[in-house]
Amino acid sequence: MFFVDTLEFEGLGNRSYLAGGPNAAVVIDPPRDIDQVIAAAARRGVRIAFVAETHVHNDYVTGGLELARVTGARYLVPAGANVSFGRTPVADGDTVTVDEGLVLRAIATPGHTPHHTSYALTEDGRGVAAFTGGSLLIGTVGRPDLVEPRLTEQLARAQHASAHRLADELDDEVPVLPTHGFGSFCSSSQAEGDATTIGKERETNDALTLDVDTFVAQVLAGLDDVPAYYAHMGPANTEGPAPVDLTPPRRADAEEIASRLAAGEWVVDLRSRMAFAEGHVAGSFNFEGEGKLATYLAWLIPWGKPVTLLADTPGQIADAQRELARVGIDRPAAAATGDPAGWIREGEQLASFPRARFADLADVRERGDDVVVLDVRRDSERAGGYIDGSVHIPIHELHGRIGEVPDGVVWVHCAGGMRAAIAASLLDAAGRDVVAVDDGFDAATEAGLTLARPDGTD
Known part of the structure; x- marks a missing residue:
């Protein structure tokens, strides 16, 4: 009997999937922090036999290369993706056997990127899941403007064709399991709900209900701002990301915090906006750890600028560090926790605003x-x-x-x-x-x- 486990990353609006049978599994679009994927496989008691990417991601740093290295899995990457590392290139129609009776088939679905590939999972010949990455999403499609402006309309048309191909080749009851679309800026629009099927999308998704010209015009008119850090994600994923280091950052005292601020570095307070307004280190910035931390901090910070994290507890620092590593902000320069009064030098006052x-x-x-x-x-x-x-x-x-x-x-x-x-x-x-x-x-x-x-x- 097959299974599909969902790993959800609310901060980035993405999902990864672990799918397999009694003995072996495939991981679709894994996150940078692969330890939780390995833990999910361990809970299932299965070996990770394959790691599959639907495309070279623009919104986060993948853990696929490292996961494949650590587990010995075959790393499936679309053949059209121009990457700098060894992998198993997959083309339209290629199949791999994940476990007995469980087959994964590659379906070329260009649109989000030119090389985008979806994967259909079948059990004994029956379709049981469609991993659609940034192609067919819940009520929408992945945006077509993240690769090259001159390709945007062409890719939007390809998205329409790819959605129709999935709907034509897969049965109505097949679950659609996208990577993007749960608040991700990789989605061309936001839709309600967190589960869908080919049949539901056939009835409600504009890519499947509108003619191509109307659909393309609508998609192009609705494109929103692109987070600035996206420009760094594709190159990192193409080159092959380094393993992530989640060991705790060094502790900063009040003197070091002041010194880093004076040097023009960013000191980021992860506490709630209520707590920050009541009292904070003057010059620090408030990005709530419970909000869309990675998206907005990575979007606003000058790329490569050292960042020091402030929080109530070490656990909040660890959570933020994990979240930031997913977008390539790998190592905080330092961190401090506890009472904010300990973050300022003697004789100084905490700042506040109403x-x-x-x-x-x-x-x-x-x-x-x-x-x-x-x-x-x-x-x-x-x-x-x-x-x-x-x-x-x-x-x-x-x-x-x-x-x-x-x-x-x-x-x-x-x-x-x-x-x-x-x-x-x-x-x-x-x-x-x-x-x-x-x-x-x-x-x-x-x-x-x-x-x-x-x-x-x-």
Whole structure:
């Protein structure tokens, strides 16, 4: 009897899979930190016989090469992927026997990348799973613009054809198990739900319900910002990532923290945005460990800049270190835990700033106070409506554009509070007076704030 175990990585919005039979298994699109994959196989009591990549990933560093080396598994990589290491190249139609009666078949599904390959798993000739990587996702497809701008439309058309090929070749009841699409920026749009089948996608996925021209136009119109660190992921995966080192970083005292800040390095506080606002090391930045830490820290930090981590507990440092390693931020320069009062030198004070709701902002405006409202959402979010008179700088651009924020007390908001907290910490570190709006954007209208839209309508 076959099994499929899902390894979920919420911070990056991705999944990896361990699938096999009583004796052997294949791992699809493994994460950088392979220890948990090995542990999952050990729980099943199976040998990892194959490691398979659907494509050269743009959003995270793979652990595939190291996992294959450690386990002795055959490393299956699409033949069209131009990589610098030894592997078993797989082409359309190639098959491998994972365990008795359990066969994995490669299906060329270009679109997310030119070489993208999905894998259909069959048990005794019956389709039991489709590992679709960045091809057919839940209610959408992987974005086609991460390889080369000149190829974007061509790849979008290929996505449409690939989705139809999967729907044509696989039965309705076959589960669709994508790598991307659970909050990943590799998805061309976000869809609801965490499970689907070929049959469900046939009824609801635009790639399978729209004609190719309409589908392509819709996909191209909906493409969002690309995280800056993506530019580093493909080359790392092409060259062959080094093994990850998750040993604890060296401990930093208050003097070292101050020295690193003075040197222009990043000191990142992983605590909750509430705790950070109440008291933090002046000059440090707040990226909540429970939020999308890897995505936003890797997106904003100048690549290669040393980073020191601050947290309540060593466990939070370890979790963050694992998350950051998945996007190529391998070794924190140092770390500190415990009481924030121990992170500053004698005679210094912790910095702080207020938090508020949209109702508080409405009250301030009602009184006629002159404040700056800063919207740090993405362009696509702002297009749906924004607070009249607000300044717009997306969070991923703010660090380099703080000088553009008008003088005055800055009330910064996003859609829910997490990104506003990051932005508030950036502004606070730059010496600005800031209020972090920790509220859902729907509350803005409920508070009576006037919304406008780019087309000029209210």
